[in-house]
Amino acid sequence: xxxxxxxxxxxxxxxxxxxxxxxxxxxxxxxxxxxxxxxxxxxxxxxxxxxxxxxxxxxxxxxxxxxxxxxxxxxxxxxxxxxxxxxxxxxxxx
Numbered sequence: 001x002x003x004x005x006x007x008x009x010x011x012x013x014x015x016x017x018x019x020x021x022x023x024x025x026x027x028x029x030x031x032x033x034x035x036x037x038x039x040x041x042x043x044x045x046x047x048x049x050x051x052x053x054x055x056x057x058x059x060x061x062x063x064x065x066x067x068x069x070x071x072x073x074x075x076x077x078x079x080x081x082x083x084x085x086x087x088x089x090x091x092x093x094x
Contacts, residue, residue: 058083 056064062083066076 058087 059080062071062076062079065071066073071079
């Protein structure tokens with residue numbers, strides 16, 4: 001009886017496809033990992049040393065500083081009122 005793995009008593013030509021399949025799986029996994037890790041996220045492959053992204057608004061930076069404890073509540077409200085006078089609120093009342 002002749003099967004796909006046997007060809008006249010020895011390994012047939014189908015045996016060559018197994019390493020090719022494994023190579024395709026490895027290349028695909030590496031490609032997916034590199035594409036998902038390289039989207040600007042922090043981590044082992046992402047950019048490091050940036051305090052904040054360039055597109056952050058002043059209100060977002062102020063909120064982040066308040067949430068992390070860098071400034072207290074009085075300082076937060078004082079700076080928020082200054083930002084409201086200069087830039088106005090986007091999207092209505094908070």
